[in-house]
Amino acid sequence: MISLFSFVDVLGKKETGNLYPYLVFLLVVILFIVLFPNLKTVLWRPNKGNVSGAIDEFPGPLKLPFLGNSYVWPLFHPSKEILGWTRAAVKKWGPVFRMWNFSRPYIFISSSDLAIKLLREGLVDDKFEYLKNVSVAINGVGLVALDSEVHPKHRKLWNPFFNLKRIENSIGYMHSEGLKLLETLESLAGENSTSCRSQVFDLLPYVAHCTFDIACRICFGVDLNEAVSRDCLHQYCSDLHTISVNITERVFRPWLRSDWIYYKTTEGRKTKQCAERGANLIKKVIEFKRETRKCTDHKHQIANTCFLDRMLDLHEQGVLTDTQLLGELNVFVSAGSDTSGIVICIVIFYLSLHPEHQEKIVQELQEVLGSDFGNSSCPFTWDILKQFKYLELCIKECLRLFPLVPILPRRSTENIKLEDGRVIPRGVDVFINVDVIHRDPKYFPDPNIFRPERHSEGPIPAFMPFSIGNRNCVGQVYGMVTVKTIVAQLLMAYNWETTQREEDLQILYQTLQVPESVKCKIRKRLV
Numbered sequence: 001m002i003s004l005f006s007f008v009d010v011l012g013k014k015e016t017g018n019l020y021p022y023l024v025f026l027l028v029v030i031l032f033i034v035l036f037p038n039l040k041t042v043l044w045r046p047n048k049g050n051v052s053g054a055i056d057e058f059p060g061p062l063k064l065p066f067l068g069n070s071y072v073w074p075l076f077h078p079s080k081e082i083l084g085w086t087r088a089a090v091k092k093w094g095p096v097f098r099m100w101n102f103s104r105p106y107i108f109i110s111s112s113d114l115a116i117k118l119l120r121e122g123l124v125d126d127k128f129e130y131l132k133n134v135s136v137a138i139n140g141v142g143l144v145a146l147d148s149e150v151h152p153k154h155r156k157l158w159n160p161f162f163n164l165k166r167i168e169n170s171i172g173y174m175h176s177e178g179l180k181l182l183e184t185l186e187s188l189a190g191e192n193s194t195s196c197r198s199q200v201f202d203l204l205p206y207v208a209h210c211t212f213d214i215a216c217r218i219c220f221g222v223d224l225n226e227a228v229s230r231d232c233l234h235q236y237c238s239d240l241h242t243i244s245v246n247i248t249e250r251v252f253r254p255w256l257r258s259d260w261i262y263y264k265t266t267e268g269r270k271t272k273q274c275a276e277r278g279a280n281l282i283k284k285v286i287e288f289k290r291e292t293r294k295c296t297d298h299k300h301q302i303a304n305t306c307f308l309d310r311m312l313d314l315h316e317q318g319v320l321t322d323t324q325l326l327g328e329l330n331v332f333v334s335a336g337s338d339t340s341g342i343v344i345c346i347v348i349f350y351l352s353l354h355p356e357h358q359e360k361i362v363q364e365l366q367e368v369l370g371s372d373f374g375n376s377s378c379p380f381t382w383d384i385l386k387q388f389k390y391l392e393l394c395i396k397e398c399l400r401l402f403p404l405v406p407i408l409p410r411r412s413t414e415n416i417k418l419e420d421g422r423v424i425p426r427g428v429d430v431f432i433n434v435d436v437i438h439r440d441p442k443y444f445p446d447p448n449i450f451r452p453e454r455h456s457e458g459p460i461p462a463f464m465p466f467s468i469g470n471r472n473c474v475g476q477v478y479g480m481v482t483v484k485t486i487v488a489q490l491l492m493a494y495n496w497e498t499t500q501r502e503e504d505l506q507i508l509y510q511t512l513q514v515p516e517s518v519k520c521k522i523r524k525r526l527v
């Protein structure tokens with residue numbers, strides 16, 4: 001500002017007043033240049049009719065012309081602030097409120113009963129449009145981003161891959177990756193009697209590598225080290241992170257809506273670079289796999305085929321296009337690795353905060369495994385995992401307190417009439433706030449208390465860590481099996497402590513909620 005006025009002083013030789021109209025004109029030109037490519041999205045309205053009137057029936061902050069409510073939106077550090085912002089907004093505006101992001105209306109829902117109805121009845125089966133567009137741009141078209149009309153057909157292509165036989169066959173592989181993780185952690189452990197030799201470390205990167213390797217193996221079915229270098233794989237893993245961070249930040253910044261502007265920014269270029277690198281890696285793996293298929297009689301091994309084999313068959317039959325093939329593979333690896341990895345770390349974190357529950361699980365493991373307890377080379381089976389019942393209750397309680405997808409970003413597929421007569425019009429972005437729903441005292445008495453037993457009397461309707469309805473998590477059994485296997489291994493080998501409190505976890509929202517770090521200390525467990 002200072003330099004602007006000195007510029008005016010020099011040019012205007014103290015007659016600064018004469019230059020103001022020119023400066024205003026200049027500002028208008030600059031604003032036009034910046035906003036023009038965004039106009040379509042900024043001025044977009046969901047559909048014809050009195051949408052605005054219907055939306056304004058819901059409470060929300062004061063709506064300004066053109067800006068809407070974007071002035072209350074956490075623009076600068078959205079990933080760090082959005083979850084806190086939403087909780088505060090629910091307190092202020094109630095369980096169903098609206099936000100105008102420029103001319104775009106958003107409806108936030110944290111009423112448990114309404115959320116259950118919308119999800120069960122498939123009334124919000126489309127995805128948040130903007131997020132969908134961006135995912136399409138970087139991933140190719142994968143299951144997560146598909147429109148509600150084509151989604152069911154693709155979902156049918158995915159479902160057979162997650163049958164129990166196949167998941168059962170994967171447990172051995174998960175277990176052997178778990179063993180590698182234990183080996184890596186060995187040097188960080190103190191002796192059993194004392195924790196003074198053990199060091200504090202962040203568990204996240206260790207587990208992330210483990211679950212990434214599991215997801216790649218189950219997705220591609222080959223030892224990827226033969227197809228691409230280890231460095232490329234780690235690069236791919238970190239690229240997936242960069243992409244999800246950048247996509248999320250972009251969602252909150254309306255001036256970045258246009259691709260034309262976005263891909264000229266540093267972040268946009270980086271996102272594109274990561275997406276291209278990822279696509280090239282997947283193409284290399286596909287080529288490698290095609291060669292391997294030529295050498296083996298793969299038709300005779302259908303029962304053990306990996307996800308890539310299944311998708312290649314569909315591609316060869318003309319069911320999937322090139323971009324769909326690429327999209328589905330990207331979705332599998334990104335949705336299948338980070339998810340289980342973060343949940344494993346969060347379970348270990350809560351069990352470190354609540355050692356009495358940690359001990360109860362260890363007792364259960366001892367009872368189920370008998371003399372095999374502590375014998376790390378003995379892999380689990382489906383029947384064994386089924387008997388880890390208390391462990392399962394604890395995992396569920398962790399998912400309640402820390403739902404991995406805290407906000408389900410959806411879009412209404414029809415006009416939705418609520419009991420009080422208000423209407424959510426078709427085509428409006430709807431955010432289901434699982435984070436708040438999971439602490440609804442109606443369904444979860446003493447919601448802030450860690451109490452795994454609350455899940456022992458059958459399913460709780462408002463418990464939705466894997467979402468509900470047609471677009472729920474297709475990989476939930478596979479995810480739970482991975483989490484159970486690795487957590488059981490980690491608890492059998494070590495006693496876990498943490499130096500953080502629940503409120504110390506710095507959470508980043510990137511569609512998933514991700515803790516910045518999970519600080520742990522371990523001691524070897526005596527068998």
Ligand code: HEM
Pocket residue numbers: 143144145155331332333335336337339340343404405408409464465466467468470471472473474475476478479480483
């Ligand atoms: C314990 C870990 C996991 C959790 C908590 C979890 C959670 C979720 C949630 C909440 C959704 C729904 C998002 C929405 O409704 O908008 C979802 C969708 C999805 N998940 Fe998971 N997930 C996990 C593991 C996995 C795994 C291991 C895979 C394997 C590939 C996977 C693949 C998917 C896919 C493809 C979708 C999109 C489904 C569709 O649109 O039809 N997830 N997940």
